[in-house]
Amino acid sequence: MKAILEKLRRGSAAEPADAAAADAGFGVLFVCMGNICRSPTAEGVFRKIWQERAPELVLRIDSAGTHAYHIGEPPDPRAQRAALRRGIDLSWQRARRVQPSDFERFDLVVAMDHANVAALYEVAPAEHHERIRLMLEFAPHLGRLDVPDPYYGGANGFEYVLDLVEEASIGLLEHVRTRILGVRSS
Numbered sequence: 001m002k003a004i005l006e007k008l009r010r011g012s013a014a015e016p017a018d019a020a021a022a023d024a025g026f027g028v029l030f031v032c033m034g035n036i037c038r039s040p041t042a043e044g045v046f047r048k049i050w051q052e053r054a055p056e057l058v059l060r061i062d063s064a065g066t067h068a069y070h071i072g073e074p075p076d077p078r079a080q081r082a083a084l085r086r087g088i089d090l091s092w093q094r095a096r097r098v099q100p101s102d103f104e105r106f107d108l109v110v111a112m113d114h115a116n117v118a119a120l121y122e123v124a125p126a127e128h129h130e131r132i133r134l135m136l137e138f139a140p141h142l143g144r145l146d147v148p149d150p151y152y153g154g155a156n157g158f159e160y161v162l163d164l165v166e167e168a169s170i171g172l173l174e175h176v177r178t179r180i181l182g183v184r185s186s
Contacts, residue, residue, distance in 0.1 A: 025058030026180050027106035028172070030135070031116050035065030035095035037158070038112040038147050040075040042135060042165045044088040049169045054177055063093065064102065066119035070095040076151065082158035086166075103128035107179070110135050110172065113146035136164065138171030 028046065032038035043063040050059055074080070075090045083090045103109065103124045109132045111117045120132050136145045147164050150157030 025060050026176055027060040027062075027108070028176065029098075029102055029106040029109045030061075030063040030112070031066060031098055031109060031120060032063075032112040032147075033065055033067050033116060033119075033149065034069040034151075035063055035097070036070045036073060036076045037079050037151050038149065038161055038165070039063035039065065040090050040093045040095075041079050041083055041088075041158075041161055042110070042112065042147075042169070043093065044083050044090045045086075045162065045165045046169045046172065048088050049166070049173055053170075054173055057177060057180060059176070060106070062106070064096050064098040066098055066116050066123075068097045071097060076158075078150070078155055078158050079161075082155065082162055086162060098123055100125070103131060107131060108133060108172075108176070113149070135168045135172070137168075138175055139164070139168040140171075142167055 030039040030042040030046070032042075040063050043061055047061055050057065050061070073095045075083075075093055075095075080090045098109075098120065100123060109120060109124070109128075111120055111132060112135055114134070117132055117134060121129060124132060134145050135147055136142055142164065144164075147161055147168075148157065150161050
């Protein structure tokens with residue numbers, strides 16, 4: 001019963017109730033290993049930046065993990081606290097594992113590091129490999145491609161992840177806008 005309630009809660013907060021509406025718009029899926037630190041943080045940050053900068057765009061946003069370690073669990077409390085300090089509530093999210101159907105549903109599958117890209121290539125049909133990208137590709141000025149996993153570190157690691165994904169989310173939103181509209185914004 002608890003799992004059903006959590007699914008309903010997540011559905012009401014993140015996705016439309018009917019299947020047709022769930023597939024409307026441009027889909028972005030954020031992926032890390034366990035879906036409790038980096039990918040839910042990226043999802044939350046990207047949602048905030050989208051709502052602030054381009055709420056007219058119709059987007060579907062979700063996150064998932066390449067491993068099944070934490071299915072059904074909320075994001076790490078340290079990730080939640082760090083995000084909340086920046087006005088982003090992650091408490092409603094629940095970890096899930098990437099499914100083969102995600103590569104049909106989402107236009108972009110944005111991984112947090114190279115290890116997760118490799119894991120995604122193992123799951124994705126070959127014709128969808130071009131949908132898989134690294135989060136920090138959208139922030140080349142940062143000079144790195146992997147978002148570090150803060151799980152075994154201290155609170156500063158979660159703050160650093162937020163800094164990185166905030167920068168990358170701005171570039172990602174511009175990329176999505178260009179893909180949807182076919183033009184660059186000024």
